[in-house]
Amino acid sequence: MIGRPKGKKRGGRHVQIMEYMQATEAWATMKPGPRALYIALKRLYNGGNNGEIFLSHREAAKALNVHRNSIGSYFAELQDRGFIRLATPPYLGPSGIGVASKWILEELPTKDKKPAGKAFMRWRKKQKPRTKSEPPRHNHCAKEAETPCKKALSGTTNVTQSANSFKSAAQ
Known part of the structure; x- marks a missing residue:
C-alpha cells in the first residue's frame, strides 16, 4: 500500500471556529465585518503566540479589502463583545516607527499559560428600555x-x- 510520505500533512493551514463559540449570542448577532476581522486575527495565531498577535489597522484593512477608517469599529466591536482583548496598545518606537497593537484571542489560553477568558460567553445584547404605555385619550x-x-x-x-x-x- 502506497501512502503519503511521513511528515507531510494533507491540505494547508486552516482556521477553526469552534461550534460553542458560533452558538453564542455575541457571534450570532455580530455583523460580517467584525467576523471577518476575527478570522484574520485567528489566521495569525500559530498555536503558541496568543497575546503576541500583531495586526495594525492598516494591515487589517488591506487584508479585508475595506477602508482603513472603518476597521477601527470592527476592533471595537470585537473587544466589546469579548472576542479579543488588547495586550499591548500601539506606540511609537524609539526610532520613530510605530509599533502595532498586540492582541489576545479570548477563546484560547495565552502564551504564559493563563486560561482563556471567554468573555463572549457572558455577552448579552443590550435591550432598549420599555416605554410606558400611554393611557387612552378619553x-x-x-x-x-x-x-x-x-x-x-x-x-x-x-x-x-x-x-x-x-x-x-x-x-
Missing part, C-alpha cells in the same frame, strides 16, 4: 365602553345649539 370614555362619550357629544351639541341660536337671532 379616560372617562374607557369606563363607558357601550355608550358614546358624553363630554365629546356635549361639546358638539353645544356647538350645534349655539349655531342654531345664532341663526334664529339673525332672523
